[in-house]
Amino acid sequence: MNPRSVIITYLLFSTNHTESLKSSTHNVHTLRITQNMLQTITPLKNTKHLLVSAYVDQRVKDLDIRIIGIFKRDSIQPLHCVFCCTNVLSKTTPATILQHSDHFGFPFATTDVMCQIPQNCNATRVTLLTTPDKESASDSTWLPIRNQKSDRQKEENMKFDFTVCISNLFGDYNNVLQFHYKLQMVIYNTSCGPELDRLLQNYSQEGFVEMVPWPIDKHLNPSRGWLHSEHGGDVHYFGQLTTLNECIYRSMERSRYVLLNDIDEIIMPYQHDDLMSLMNTLQNQNPNTGIFLIENHTYPKKPFNQSKWGPLPQWNGVPGFDILVHIYREEPNRNIYHPHKLIVQPRAVQQTSVHDVLMMSATKFKVPPDVCRIIHSPIRTPTDPPLDRLHVDTRLWDFKDKLLPNVIKVLQRAELLTSETQN
Template sequence: MIQRKLALLVGITMFTLLLMLRWEHIIHLVSLMRNERPSAEPEPQTDLPSAESTLPLWQRAPMETISPIPGSRHLMVSAFKDHRLGGAILVISIICRQELQPLYCVLCANGDANDSGNTDAKANGALGQCTTSQAKVDIHSDHFGFPFHTSDVFCTTTTSQQASYVSITSDRNTIDNLTFLTIQNQEVKESFRYKYTICISNLFGGYNNALQFAQTMEVYKLIGVQRVVIYNTSCGSDVEKVLTYYMREGMLEVVPWPLHKFLTPSTGWKYDLHHGDIHYYGQLTTLNECIYRYMYQSKYLLLNDIDEIIMPYKHGKLEKIMDTLQQQHPNAGVFRIENHIFPKTQFEDSGRFRLPQWRRVPGVNILEHIYREPDRKSVFNPTKLLIDPRRVEQTSAHTTLKQFGPVVTVPFDVCRIIHVRAPLQGHLSKDQLLVDKKLWEFEKRLIPSIDHALNQSGLL
């Protein structure tokens, strides 16, 4: 009898334990379905594998960054309130110049609006009160002959100040199945999260220059940059690893830029030579979007390409240069920096930076290229921009199109661009080039930081 009772007690205990384990498992599954974690479970480390972690971080963005405008071939990108223009709602868009038809703004109020992103308005009732008005379209002047180009679509109505969401359509009589954009920059801010942010227009064509990118990022850290923004269409697997590292570190924001899903982008800058629907994978659209995206996040923006470094020569830090320039030009918000070519075909002779740990990392080693092409007096030397985003309304790649205040060209000896790329004056011998070892000044801090970044990226 005692043995039977013991056996029954053990059985009940085992059954109870089994039920408890199954119930905990059920709770765990339910919490995962609700995108929650059980309270007793610790937060996972960012480098641990998960169902999503096999994807690049930017492919997990919750919303699309490009949306078709119904009834047209046009596209809309993002929306902002421009307080400099009386609070007008500005939708950065890509407009087909030859097919411009009347467009309409649908503005909707919602007290729960946040300051970033898009929303799919399948249930329009959730958006609150909506009003429709005709839009004003301002196509930027620098389109280089391509049919599609960066444009500002303005929405100005008596209700625009209360609007939280906006959509653009060619049919004013229906708002069914529209995609609405959250109107960002709702408030003017006087303090900023970042002092210096770099806007890099776009990556495309499976770009895989991982070594130069990591080196450039580490140089920017040393001269005072806190944030980098890149618009990504496609990149190689090695660059993808480096991007992921800098995103996890917090320095980098990667914005998805799937322009090829909607248009045939050109890989060049001039329509007669390169063809396609839009200039250089929408480079100018991304630069203008970045200005508004970071208008109240960063005090200054640097607008340049991924293989360029805006380098302070007179002072070691961007902050010292900008303090001096703003004192000299208090009303200026646009500073043009000269571009100078360092041919990647010419190597310094000693090989001191031909480090063995970098040999298997794909890309250009910028520390090996210390020879700079001389200026050609008869050829225009293009510039890139260092701006106060609150003083710029529209920009091109080398100069602003609309700005508030004067534009200043920064003297060559104060600041210039180190641009390691294919030569423009390929006929020149090494003896005819100028020696410029500015990057070597950062050697002691730069080499260990590059090694650390490449190691954390899994490339060493």
């Protein structure tokens, strides 16, 4: 690989805002999509379903377009595709409906609709109909067709090396400190209180963050939990599964790798200085692999002994907690199911869930935790293990000298930090 700086873009979906992150050793590019530019959730006429986006995808024989949607599972009906062919409507073609297998019992599930483009149609937009009569498309909402390239983008010519997809921010998430470190350390973000909004706007103006509106609560009763039988609601975690899949397709023609992890998680290499070095090693050792599973390790919040470990900066008045003080790692119980998060080659993925890929065209590899693991710093944990059952892990401190000046600089630019608030 030619010696160039590693490029990371962060893509976020939220009911208020969306975010992206940046590592101290990486440049970050981020885009912004506003409501006026693109409607991200579109009700499908005469159904209970929602449409999100459409992409060229010719990996399924005789099919050309994949429409990503959220469908009511008990109301699936035949659908028909119709295209705008340079301002002329095409004839309709039958749709193939592929419901994702993971839905955690919720009434609505991520669903792909596959369409074939008719011959001699230079399709730019697509919509779905409940009847084969194309005249009924006149008052339909059309989805622009993305990823329209004559040739598949070669991997070495990808615009970005990594895209970090941060699914829905909700509940007025406002952990500014955790978010900012994640930005510097390469992590996904989502959620919005006023201070975090100010920080995101600052990053957005600099071109580091792509903010994708995700007004799922205007269409459904989204759940704040992962299991319908326990948490109720219409759809899993504010539509998290749909946003992860949408982000993979959005990144397919521009990014070598996509990272799928939560806002409170950092995918951290332990034997390499950065993600690109890690992935070069893993890819050389596993040339047919396109899905890399990273083991989750929880770092519960414990009192930080400054007299033992040395002082860290104090961010008085800045919301959230400093993840640098989360140095106690809980050993996972591998006798029961233990979750992973993902680094994937997007072109190898057709459907994904949160902890595993559902449909793929490449092999999977579980990365050993001494090579790379997730530093998960949740706001709260279900148990509170004593210190003698935890392991000290200060890997994040290896980046402290590069991180802290950038943290100070950005917080000051966003007017969240003054000389009085920093000790």
